[in-house]
Every structure is written in C-alpha cells, then in structure tokens.
Amino acid sequence: xxxxxxxxxxxxxxxxxxxxxxxxxxxxxxxxxxxxxxxxxxxxxxxxxxxxxxxxxxxxxxxxxxxxxxxxxxxxxxxxxxxxxxxxxxxxxxxxxxxxxxxxxxxxxxxxxxxxxxxxxxxxxxxxxxxxxxxxxxxxxxxxxxxxxxxxxxxxxxxxxxxxxxxxxxxxxxxxxxxxxxxxxxxxxxxxxxxxxxxxxxxxxxxxxxxxxxxxxxxxxxxxxxxxxxxxxxxxxxxxxxxxxxxxxxxxxxxxxxxxxxxxxxxxxxxxxxxxxxxxxxxxxxxxxxxxxxxxxxxxxxxxxxxxxxxxxxxxxxxxxxxxxxxxxxxxxxxxxxxxxx
Amino acid sequence: xxxxxxxxxxxxxxxxxxxxxxxxxxxxxxxxxxxxxxxxxxxxxxxxxxxxxxxxxxxxxxxxxxxxxxxxxxxxxxxxxxxxxxxxxxxxxxxxxxxxxxxxxxxxxxxxxxxxxxxxxxxxxxxxxxxxxxxxxxxxxxxxxxxxxxxxxxxxxxxxxxxxxxxxxxxxxxxxxxxxxxxxxxxxxxxxxxxxxxxxxxxxxxxxxxxxxxxxxxxxxxxxxxxxxxxxxxxxxxxxxxxxxxxxxxxxxxxxxxxxxxxxxxxxxxxxxxxxxxxxxxxxxxxxxxxxxxxxxxxxxxxxxxxxxxxxxxxxxxxxxxxxxxxxxxxxxxxxxxxxxxxxxxx
Numbered sequence: 236x237x238x239x240x241x242x243x244x245x246x247x248x249x250x251x252x253x254x255x256x257x258x259x260x261x262x263x264x265x266x267x268x269x270x271x272x273x274x275x276x277x278x279x280x281x282x283x284x285x286x287x288x289x290x291x292x293x294x295x296x297x298x299x300x301x302x303x304x305x306x307x308x309x310x311x312x313x314x315x316x317x318x319x320x321x322x323x324x325x326x327x328x329x330x331x332x333x334x335x336x337x338x339x340x341x342x343x344x345x346x347x348x349x350x351x352x353x354x355x356x357x358x359x360x361x362x363x364x365x366x367x368x369x370x371x372x373x374x375x376x377x378x379x380x381x382x383x384x385x386x387x388x389x390x391x392x393x394x395x396x397x398x399x400x401x402x403x404x405x406x407x408x409x410x411x412x413x414x415x416x417x418x419x420x421x422x423x424x425x426x427x428x429x430x431x432x433x434x435x436x437x438x439x440x441x442x443x444x445x446x447x448x449x450x451x452x453x454x455x456x457x458x459x460x461x462x463x464x465x466x467x468x469x470x471x472x473x474x475x476x477x478x479x480x481x482x483x484x485x486x487x488x489x490x491x492x493x494x495x496x497x498x499x500x501x502x503x504x505x506x507x508x509x510x511x512x513x514x515x516x517x518x519x520x521x522x523x524x525x526x527x528x529x530x531x532x533x534x535x536x537x538x539x540x541x542x543x544x545x546x547x548x549x550x551x552x553x554x555x556x557x558x559x560x561x562x563x564x565x566x567x568x569x570x571x572x573x574x575x576x577x
Numbered sequence: 578x579x580x581x582x583x584x585x586x587x588x589x590x591x592x593x594x595x596x597x598x599x600x601x602x603x604x605x606x607x608x609x610x611x612x613x614x615x616x617x618x619x620x621x622x623x624x625x626x627x628x629x630x631x632x633x634x635x636x637x638x639x640x641x642x643x644x645x646x647x648x649x650x651x652x653x654x655x656x657x658x659x660x661x662x663x664x665x666x667x668x669x670x671x672x673x674x675x676x677x678x679x680x681x682x683x684x685x686x687x688x689x690x691x692x693x694x695x696x697x698x699x700x701x702x703x704x705x706x707x708x709x710x711x712x713x714x715x716x717x718x719x720x721x722x723x724x725x726x727x728x729x730x731x732x733x734x735x736x737x738x739x740x741x742x743x744x745x746x747x748x749x750x751x752x753x754x755x756x757x758x759x760x761x762x763x764x765x766x767x768x769x770x771x772x773x774x775x776x777x778x779x780x781x782x783x784x785x786x787x788x789x790x791x792x793x794x795x796x797x798x799x800x801x802x803x804x805x806x807x808x809x810x811x812x813x814x815x816x817x818x819x820x821x822x823x824x825x826x827x828x829x830x831x832x833x834x835x836x837x838x839x840x841x842x843x844x845x846x847x848x849x850x851x852x853x854x855x856x857x858x859x860x861x862x863x864x865x866x867x868x869x870x871x872x873x874x875x876x877x878x879x880x881x882x883x884x885x886x887x888x889x890x891x892x893x894x895x896x897x898x899x900x901x902x903x904x905x906x907x908x909x910x911x912x913x914x915x916x917x918x919x920x921x922x923x924x
Contacts, residue, residue, distance in 0.1 A: 287785060396641075427867055431867035433865075452784070494859065495789075509789050509793060515754045515787070516784075
C-alpha cells in the first residue's frame with residue numbers, strides 16, 4: 236500500500252457480497268461482486284477503474300460512495316471510516332460527488348434544473364436564497380450551460396444527452412467535493428460529445444484539485460484522463476499501474492487481451508483476425524478457486540493457476556500484477572534487494 | 578434532389594467502370610422514410626443514395642438519431658405503423674424491389690435475398706423457442722429444404738462456422754451468454770445465404786473481448802461466404818475492423834462515402850473530419866476534439882447544408898444544399914468545399 240498519510244481515500248480489503256435468498260431461510264450463496272479490493276487515492280489524483288460489465292466496478296463505486304455497506308474490509312475517507320454504522324454518511328456525501336452513467340435516469344424528470352441543483356445546497360444547510368442562486372449559476376456556467384438563464388427553468392427531458400450529463404456534473408460538483416466518482420460518465424453519449432464531457436471533468440479536476448475515480452470499460456478514453464489505472468476482472472483488481480506504463484507494458488494476460496481487442500480507427504484492421512481469448516468472465520456466484528482469468532488464459536501454468544490465487548507481484552514502483560507468470564521476477568527482485576542490502 | 582440522383586447514377590457507372598472486381602449488387606436511389614409525429618413528419622431518412630459492390634462491406638456510421646437504423650429497417654421494409662413517406666428505389670441485383678407488393682417482398686426478398694441482424698440480439702431471439710428451431714425456421718418457411726432434419730443440419734453447418742458448439746442448438750436463448758446469442762442471431766440471418774446482410778450495431782451491447790470475437794466471426798463469414806454486409810454502427814473504430822467502404826450519415830442524409838482506406842486516412846467532409854478527431858486512440862497520441870452544438874431537428878431541418886450550424890468552415894454557399902460530389906479517386910462528399918476542390922482538380 237502507498238503511504239497513507241496523504242491519502243484522501245483508502246480502501247482496504249473490501250468485499251461487497253450480495254446474498255441470494257431463496258426458499259425462505261435457506262441460504263443459497265453470495266454474489267461476490269467485489270472480492271478483496273484495496274487501493275488508495277491521493278488528494279487531486281485521477282484514477283481509472285477499467286473492466287468489462289459484471290466485473291464489479293460499479294459495485295466498487297457504490298461501496299466507495301457509501302451506498303453499499305461492504306461485507307468485509309474498510310473504506311476510510313479523510314481519516315473517517317465510512318463503511319460501518321459509526322460513519323457520518325451525510326457529511327461524507329457532501330464531500331463526494333457522483334456522476335451516473337445514464338444522465339436521464341439520474342435526473343428527476345419532474346424537477347427543473349434549478350431545483351435539481353438547489354436541493355443539495357438546501358440539504359447541506361446553505362440557508363440564504365441569494366447565495367444558493369449564485370452558486371447554482373456558477374455551477375452551470377462552469378459546465379458550459381450558458382446562457383445560464385436559458386437552462387435554469389428547463390426540465391431534464393428538454394435537454395440533449397450531453398447537456399443532461401453536464402447538469403449531472405454540475406450537481407456532483409456544486410457542494411465543492413473532494414472526490415468525484417464518475418461511473419461510465421460518457422458511455423451513453425455520442426462520440427463527438429464524449430470528449431467534451433471528459434474535458435470538462437478534467438478541467439474541474441485540475442482547477443479544484445479534485446480526486447476522481449473514473450470507472451469505464453473503454454481503455455482508449457483512459458489515457459486522456461487519468462494518472463493511474465486499475466484493471467478489474469472477476470471482482471478483483473488484477474493489475475494496477477501508472478497509465479503510461481500500463482499502456483506500454485501491459486503485464487497481465489487479461490490486460491494484454493483488452494488492449495489487443497481495442498480497435499483504433501484504421502482501415503488495415505479489416506485485413507487480419509485478432510487473437511482474443513474466447514469464453515466469458517467467470518460467474519461471481521461461484522468463482523474458480525485459482526486465478527479468475529485462468530480458464531480463458533493462453534499462458535496458464537498447469538497445476539498452479541487453477542489452484543491458487545496469485546498474489547500481487549510488484550514489477551516496478553506502482554506497477555502491481557496478480558499473475559503467477561511474474562513470480563520469478565518478484566523472487567529475483569527480492570534477492571537483488573537482499574544482495575544490495577547485504 | 579435531382580442533383581443527388583444524377584450524381585449517384587454517375588457514380589454507379591464509374592464504380593463499375595473503375596474496374597472494381599465486382600459489380601454493384603445493391604443500389605439505393607433517393608430513399609426517403611418519414612415518420613408521422615404529433616408535431617409533424619420526422620425526416621429520418623431523406624434522399625439517401627449509394628451503391629455497394631458484391632462481397633464488400635459498407636460501414637454506415639453516424640451518431641444517434643442520424644437515421645442510420647431507420648435506413649437499415651427501410652432497406653428491409655421493416656417499418657413501424659407511423660410511416661408518413663416511404664419512397665425511392667432499392668435495386669438488388671438489378672431489380673427494383675421497391676416495386677414489389679408487401680406480400681411479394683416478404684416471400685421473395687426479406688430473409689431470402691436480404692437479411693437483418695438486429696440491434697440488441699439478446700432481445701431479438703424468441704425466449705420460448707429453441708435456438709435450432711429459430712435458426713432453421715426461415716428454411717422451412719421459405720421451403721428451401723425437404724424436411725426438418727435437413728433444415729437442422731443446415732443450421733448446424735452455420736453454427737460450426739460461427740463457432741457455436743452443437744449442443745447449443747438444443748438450448749433456449751436465455752441459456753446462452755450475450756456473445757453466443759449474438760452469434761445465434763447472425764446464424765439466423767446467414768442460414769438462407771442472402772445476397773445482402775444488414776448488421777445493425779451487432780456488437781454495441783457486448784463486452785470488449787466478446788465484441789472482438791464477434792468481429793472475428795464476421796470477418797471469417799465475409800471471407801468464407803463472400804457475403805455483402807451493410808454494417809450500421811456509431812463506432813468508427815470498430816467499423817474499421819470490417820469495412821471496405823464507409824458511408825457517413827448526418828441528420829438523415831449521406832454526407833460522405835469513400836473507400837475505407839481513403840476514408841480512415843483522410844476524411845473529406847468537415848463532419849467526418851471532426852468525428853474522426855473525436856475518437857480517442859489507444860496507440861497514437863492525438864489531440865481530441867469535439868463538435869459543439871447538436872444535430873438539427875429532423876422535423877424541420879435547415880434548408881442548406883445540415884451541418885453548417887456546427888461547422889467551422891461554413892461560408893455563404895452553405896445556405897444552399899450542397900450536391901453529392903464525386904472526386905476522381907471515387908470519394909464522394911456532400912459539401913461545397915469538396916465541390917470546389919473537385920472543380921479545381923478538374924481544371
């Protein structure tokens with residue numbers, strides 16, 4: 236784990252399991268949506284969580300937001316635990332912003348933009364009407380919904396998808412949070428609008444020194460946005476690295492496959508077939524005991540990968556991979572360190 | 578409209594004359610599809626013309642609401658009830674199938690000569706019918722096989738090509754994963770070996786790796802059966818996996834059509850250029866751009882160029898509708914700047 240002193244958010248060994256209950260009291264099992272995830276986030280840092288649907292990335296986001304209580308593990312924000320009964324969730328929620336995936340679903344259809352942005356301010360005790368109005372207008376002009384007066388009394392359905400998402404963004408930042416969790420903020424939008432929203436988010440992040448957790452399935456947008464990447468597969472983080480390192484030197488076979496699978500717009504793509512692992516991600520109801528990518532992995536080590544869960548090996552500072560292929564590298568490094576020390 | 582027509586005719590000729598190894602199997606001429614709404618007709622597809630050579634894949638790209646899916650459905654005459662106008666010509670191997678009655682179209686064209694792989698295939702399969710029955714059904718309905726056993730064996734052959742295990746034939750749609758369901762939907766379209774297959778966003782609801790796998794399957798089908806596809810998608814990057822030609826739609830109209838190699842290197846139309854610049858790339862660093870504003874309403878579209886409002890390069894001439902201009906290298910674009918370029922090159 237990186238130094239905790241300057242950490243804004245520390246997630247340690249978090250498990251979020253959902254119980255399946257069938258036939259009255261008979262316990263059937265758990266869906267292990269997040270299964271032992273640890274990371275920490277500094278002030279003002281933008282990280283991305285990348286993974287396919289069903290890998291647990293949205294559950295992780297909601298756990299971090301305090302919307303789900305983790306089954307096990309701790310979430311510490313600014314020195315305060317927010318995972319248990321003791322946490323002051325109202326105060327916490329005023330310090331984190333949430334940008335949802337589907338802007339239309341996230342905005343109440345019966346409220347005007349003014350009321351949507353007014354509500355968080357009222358709940359959090361901004362008493363003076365004039366000040367609230369000032370802050371609402373500021374927030375709207377910051378997300379480039381100008382002239383502000385044109386938008387204040389509109390309803391969400393009167394806006395386009397990109398404009399709706401900007402309202403969501405304004406709502407997320409209006410309380411001046413320290414952290415924004417953006418769960419697939421652009422996946423519902425058209426390509427030409429996507430970049431605009433991402434740039435807005437980036438500008439907010441930089442000018443307010445916000446920490447941002449950007450959750451996405453689209454690796455190609457990540458490089459323009461975040462400093463570090465976590466790759467999730469089967470409810471676990473399987474690789475974490477600084478963005479440039481991960482894109483240049485993807486180490487986990489799954490990350491490698493993900494990078495191969497992404498197409499750049501290039502007519503030459505049509506000439507050859509890509510090598511992509513077949514199959515589907517594992518069921519999180521009953522995940523395989525060993526490495527979760529093992530059944531689809533072309534480089535699996537027989538007798539090891541399917542039996543034992545690989546720990547995280549550190550390849551370089553900040554670059555950790557949970558894959559048995561790197562066990563030797565890790566052992567070698569330790570020996571070298573010993574030699575140096577000796 | 579006349580100008581558009583004349584141009585596409587001319588282009589069809591030049592295409593054939595330019596020595597492409599195949600002939601134009603499919604040609605649209607001035608296809609229009611308007612829908613009735615309470616506030617007036619929506620011009621979803623407004624005068625689209627293009628031609629497609631046999632064995633080639635046309636990627637039809639555009640943003641949501643540009644009419645690309647409506648165009649796909651218009652080609653197969655799968656129309657909702659609120660149709661206002663539906664006219665134009667659809668030439669399939671030289672015959673205008675628009676002149677066919679609905680019944681004749683159903684018997685002789687739809688699924689026999691043209692098939693569709695619908696968007697969100699997971700919902701396109703019937704949940705209470707086994708996959709094998711769904712895939713074999715068109716063969717039985719159109720009486721292409723003597724008995725059920727032959728139909729099933731044909732379905733099995735298609736399954737083999739698509740990488741579906743044989744025992745999946747005996748299952749129901751809900752027992753399959755997303756990728757497998759998508760394959761089953763492709764099998765349904767493929768089983769009659771139609772001359773043209775319209776793929777409407779075949780991979781957009783799938784995971785990245787599955788998406789890649791489906792694209793591989795489609796490539797194999799294309800190479801093995803020499804199939805002619807129209808691939809409708811919003812994703813320019815993924816479209817490049819399959820495309821031989823690219824057509825860009827904007828606000829119900831075709832604004833550019835070009836060979837994929839030329840298009841991906843250097844798009845002509847200002848809209849295509851901007852769209853390309855907004856696609857993030859993984860391997861190359863580039864400055865991303867976005868297009869400010871939003872597409873015009875299709876109920877009352879602007880008179881001149883429909884992109885003019887959002888275009889940085891607009892000038893006085895944009896107030897009039899630009900014609901579809903063909904450059905000597907075969908690229909076509911609906912823009913006054915391209916028209917100027919064409920004239921300069923000609924002179």
